[in-house]
Amino acid sequence: MSWLANLTQTYNDHLELVGQFERKANGREYALIPVSHTTQTAHIEVHLDEEGNFIAAYVRDKVEGSTIIPCTEAAASRTSAPVPYPLFDKLLYVAGDYVQYCGEVKGTPYQDYLNQLQTWCDSPYGHPKVRVVYEYVSRGTLIADLVARKVLHTDNSGKLLKKWESPSGDQTVEKPMIFSVLAGDQSSAFIRFAVNIPGDEEHRLWRDSSVQQSFIQFQESCLSDKDICYVTGEVLPIAEKHTSRIRHSGDKSKLISANDSAGFTYRGRFRTSREAASVSYMASQKGHNALKWLIERQGITIDGKVFLVWGNQSLDMPEPHQDTLDLYEETGVDPVLEDSEKDDDFDIYAVESAAGIPRPAGMGDPTQKAYARQIKKAIGGYRYDGQQHAHVTIMILDAATPGRMSITYYRDLNHEEYLNRLEAWHTTCYWQHRYRKNGMGEWQTFTGAPATRDIAFAAYGPRASDKVVKGLMERILPCIVETNRNLPQDIVRSAIQRASNPVGMEPWEWEKTLSITCALVNKYEERQGFEVALNTETTDRSYLFGRMLAIADLLERNALGREEKRATNAIRYMNAFAQHPSRTWKVIASNLQPYQERMGIEANKYIKLLAEIGSMFKFEDFNDTPLTGLYLLGYYSQRNDWYTSKKDKNSGSTTDTGEESADQNEQIEGEI
Structure with missing residues (x-):
């Protein structure tokens, strides 16, 4: 685990840079991410007032869309399973009217998102701005509000368009920006929130350090299972799952994984993955976040390597x-x-x-x-x-x-x-x-x-x-x-x-x-x-x-x-x-x-x-x-x-x- 120990030490040596964005030559931003957080590219930015009312929404391109988001262990390693992020996420999770505009879905992603967000708000570490977001999304009108502001677009049947088609074949009609920033259809748009409170200089929740600290404390309070960390040598809360998105925001590959209990990942040598190696939650978070930061900052990537x-x-x-x-x-x-x-x-x-x-x-x-x-x-x-x-x-x-x-x-x-x-x-x-x-x-x-x-x-x-x-x-x-x-x-x-x-x-x-x-x-x-x-x-x-x-x-x-x-x-x-x-x-x-x-x-x-x-x-x-x-x-x-x-x-x-x-x-x- 020397590589993870080196990365963890690198994170600790640069704590003063945590959460501070730097800009690359191509204009894209990156940062040393706080623990219990990850990065995603947001496509739509929704602004709310202090009462949780919809004010405005803007489409963001790849350069402007870099977003630090709170993240649980389960969400950090999610693939096809519907596991919501705690605050910012896709329409599938944050829009209560998703079924009305996009059709049926498997499971209850919206309700899971609401329950998780409410638990955070009701905890001793809840944040008033997060409560504002909860009050708004619980009304279930997000897509309707975005359609009304012409951020999202529907077809004649009232469903979200899967791809842009000029009305009546009129090529002079300008293509909406949302179709330029999305690789898929509109239903895959990622949403982030800003709360405009008079007298508060930082309305962007993804840049608000108090919101970040609120979730870090909440997440730590949820960790109870302790064991010896193979990185630090101390008895600490252990990470059950480890993060992906190491090379870029769309990367699903993980360096540490042991979820194949029916195969041959560790069976035949150990009864459980914990016997093979146990890594503390903080060591995993710091090491992986430092690695992401270093790759963005000075890594050379060629064909995924x-x-x-x-x-x-x-x-x-x-x-x-x-x-x-x-x-x-x-x-x-x-x-x-x-x-x-x-x-x-x-x-x-x-x-x-x-x-x-x-x-x-x-x-x-x-x-x-x-x-x-x-x-x-x-x-x-x-x-x-x-x-x-x-x-x-x-x-x-x-x-x-x-x-x-x-x-x-x-x-x-x-x-x-x-x-x-x-x-x-x-x-x-x-x-x-x-x-x-x-x-x-x-x-x-x-x-x-x-x-x-x-x-x-x-x-x-x-x-x-x-x-x-x-x-x-x-x-x-x-x-x-x-x-x-x-x-x-x-x-x-x-x-x-x-x-x-x-x-x-x-x-x-x-x-x-x-x-x-x-x-x-x-x-x-x-x-x-x-x-x-x-x-x-x-x-x-x-x-x-x-x-x-x-x-x-x-x-x-x-x-x-x-x-x-x-x-x-x-x-x-x-x-x-x-x-x-x-x-x-x-x-x-x-x-x-x-x-x-x-x-x-x-x-x-x-x-x-x-x-x-x-x-x-x-x-x-x-x-x-x-x-x-x-x-x-x-x-x-x-x-x-x-x-x-x-x-x-x-x-x-x-x-x-x-x-x-x-x-x-x-x-x-x-x-x-």
Whole structure:
């Protein structure tokens, strides 16, 4: 139960935020919910006066409809059984005239709602505003009042419309708002109440802390069965049922459930579910409410799977799934190295790439040491002294069925240990990338680790389903936060295969796939010690073949000129080259002859470099054995090094004029 204990402690550490709404970027509100409460999306807001008379009603959309509602144990886990919420609920429960407008119902949901509400009102913890609501709903005129105010709409027979139809086919009649906010028909509308009392500033009952405390005290008075809580170790009132709606308001899946007394949930091991585990009501409420809050606040949800990271001392921690550029932006670190951190071979370049895309005017090849300093600076923003007991919790949640949810991954790490492992990931699975734009629409060049979502797209294509993406993210996570975990070989292999097939992708997509694949290969071959900067000492056959492919590509591209956009022979034969390098090289080399003749003496520098690379091969290595992913590193680094001339390295100036750079930027915008 360590996960529930961590969540319970998180709730206790943030009691000052209970009931306070925060707003997300999309405008939706969320809050750390009080115990004995849950959240729902209300569709209709009904205003009453202090005598319980109907004043007005308004339709609320998803952004405005977020509502904290009182909730009993039974209602928190309700599925198809008619169990009412204590105060706010659907028309089925709160409307006494539901049968008149919607037809027959099973059981007595309205009467059950009234009885429960009356019990609360008559208890020592009753609230005068709740009594006002009871006085109104007991009259049984809610739907009639809403129809009279044109909030709800009926057909010719006096029943609620199931879907909107323009009267007499008149398309000019505006569609009522209620049909835009409801997924089903009008009978499924959720109702919340506001009581307008002169001199009372808070008329919204879902925001009134005194109403919330009233129900909390009432609910606690109803709990009597005590046992040892497996979370706190104390003898406390025990929760018989546990809450659902963890990921969102419509989520029916539960993390703790033992209602299958006739099946095999616990039979054969225990006589009752209590013998398996007992969790106190308060621990269950606090833990689940903290989890809901954290998911809304900082969770990443993909196809129902939730990825969540939080710290007990500081909630906001760097996400393991983000790329290095996101890390820089969060901590305010400039992704471009400062002048004092630049190496001798750092430079600016802006020339055409092998895919026909101009290379960026931006950061050149920083050394591993300088790049590591930048990462340490970014991660350092999350480090602080005097927190020896600080820890970070990593959790992945998923539901295999609509009713059952599981924790598919859980780790609780020391704060410093987590940051150290994150720093190690960003300084080992790194390469130079240029596939993101800033707020001004300009392409950004950064050196670092790619986001795990982008790794999925590089390995399986941009049309990979959410199911594939979330599966890869879950498999990559242990490689980031655990020690001695290698990247899954099949993911690296798939990315290499896609990067080796540039003719099957748009140029911008291939450039992104190539740089991400280079980062994966660099991590997978970590012991080799390769960097973005060209390694002119290595005799690895795959790396050397990659360098030769880059030179062939550069030679032909330069001979074709800017106006010609077609792929070079090196690009066209790249896939075959990776499988049969020696045989395919003969084809590529023979196809280079016309371009050498076209370039004349200018081709000598390419031929000379090819000869130098060829002389580094061992005789037995120049064969048709398939290349490893290191050939992509050789290709990328050789191409990158070529675009940084010796003159630029020494002077720090670019060989392109401002006019040429502007033309290249226009070409980037047109192609990407």
